[in-house]
Amino acid sequence: MSTQSVVTAIRVIEAVSEDQPVGLSEVARELGGSKATVLRALTTLEELRWVEQDDSSKLWSLTAHAYAVAVRSGAMSTLRDIAIAPMNALQLATTETVHLAIPDGDILILAERLDTPHVLRAFLPLGSKIPLHASATGLAYLAASEETYVERYCESSLDSVTERTLTDRGMLLEEIRDVRARGYSINEEGLSTGITSLGAAILGPGGDPLGSVSVSGPSSRIVPERYAEYGHAVREAARAIGRAAARVGH
Amino acid sequence: MSTQSVVTAIRVIEAVSEDQPVGLSEVARELGGSKATVLRALTTLEELRWVEQDDSSKLWSLTAHAYAVAVRSGAMSTLRDIAIAPMNALQLATTETVHLAIPDGDILILAERLDTPHVLRAFLPLGSKIPLHASATGLAYLAASEETYVERYCESSLDSVTERTLTDRGMLLEEIRDVRARGYSINEEGLSTGITSLGAAILGPGGDPLGSVSVSGPSSRIVPERYAEYGHAVREAARAIGRAAARVGH
DNA sequence: AACCAGTGGTTTATTAGATGAACCGGAGTG
DNA sequence: CACTCCGGTTCATCTAATAAACCACTGGTT
DSSP states (O other), X not given: OOOHHHHHHHHHHHHHHHHSSBOHHHHHHHHTOOHHHHHHHHHHHHHTTSEEEOTTTOOEEEOHHHHHHHTTOHHHHHHHHHHHHHHXXXXXXXXXXXXXXXXXXXXXXXXXXXXXXXXSOOOOOTTOEEEGGGSHHHHHHHHTSOHHHHHHHHHSOOOOSSTTSOOOHHHHHHHHXXXXXXXXXXXXXXXXXXXXXXXXXXXXTTSOEEEXXXXXXXXXXXXXXXXXXXXXXXXXXXXXXXXXXXXXXX | OOOHHHHHHHHHHHHHHHHSSBOHHHHHHHHTOOHHHHHHHHHHHHHTTSEEEOTTTOOEEEOHHHHHHHXXXXXXXXXXXXXXXXXXXXXXXXXXXXXXXXXXXXXXXXXXXXXXXXXXXXXXXXXXXEEGGXXXXXXXXXXXXXXXXXXXXXXXXXXXXXXXXXXXXXXXXXXXXXXXXXXXXXXXXXXXXXXXXXXXXXXXXXXXXXXXXXXXXXXXXXXXXXXXXXXXXXXXXXXXXXXXXXXXXX
């Protein structure tokens, strides 16, 4: 691979990001590189204000500057800006937490969230990594994906997040069929215990999924009797976002 | 400076981030480097899934992966998670948009936002760069900063964002004195025309500002008669966040 | 049609800079 | 006091980053 120093620098950023305040040796150990190389990358990144070091503990962290640069990722910012209005309408219609997730490899990233005034509520921090098979957004995304992609994903190890996560290959495929027939996905406590979510994929002009929206709340409020109503609302929101995205930029 | 290739790679990331879908030549022109060097960085970053290229237009963009990595910056994620609850309470109390901003050099970065159900509302995308002298969050941050920092900042060029932005050095210093006496900051249409905001700084254990919270809404709703009430609420929210941060471990 | 200025991308010799092993001093621990 | 971890440094080796010149292509102008 080319430009090794850049590769190590980026891997350093990713390692620091995962273990937040982290020491030099641990980063070097994780990357398999020498301490000198890692320190070199860290000091360079420090000059660029991407990482900073706590004076007393000597531990390294990512700076707000790194965040400020990366929030403007292409898919992210455009889709998020488009989605805000329909998400707001969905939030008003359901009075529950609304999520927008966009794909990054074989997971989804939580890109935006509108909270509810309820005391009891779903909560996921922005930027959370969401497994496809363990979330309403993910199931909706899978159901809208090409068959070859779904099959390939099902071959991967379906790790369980809670006791109720779908980890069986056959059941997952069956669930995806159900989502396609129903038009929205249902995830009962598969990502967070006590939280039920309904999701729908946002489709691009070619029918390819750009991301997903979902409504999440405590299972005591998101009860089966409401699935049809809320599911319909989620689907309509996803469609509205898709239409708006098509209008704005291919 | 050391590790030039890393420096160019990071500068490429920042350049791409600013101009979103951008071509090779333009990036090379901005950085003053050769196209070969920039392309080298871009292809390496593509392998690392930090940038991606549109097949037809050949333009480059940042990926969601970059966002996913950088969203977990140290100060960001911890302070944001802590702040969510008090921000929610503030949002309920005022029914207006609530912002959380954290410092990055001499500006603030919008780290979190809680929207309102109002049709007419303040809107800033997450990650927005907020000038200190042109925002309620910034004025509150300045008022809580050390005198030497304030003086140094006042020496910089105070660019105007709207017609009502504070650009005069003397008036800014006077405003900061007022903020200190009052306990919260007021910004009337200095950042967005038609939007008035009230802000307060979040203080760390040593009295140093970690960031700011604010309440923003159309000037028709955020009227002077409400300043005292909303200002008090903002101040209390900032204090609650500061206390919670101290409890967790700065 | 011929031209031109722009694009994205490739090749090249040169040399700058990235590398890891061995090392140092300090902090904590048995 | 010995042992082991830590963050950080040094240095000889040689990989890999660099910029200029180049190519092929596209779209607009004359």
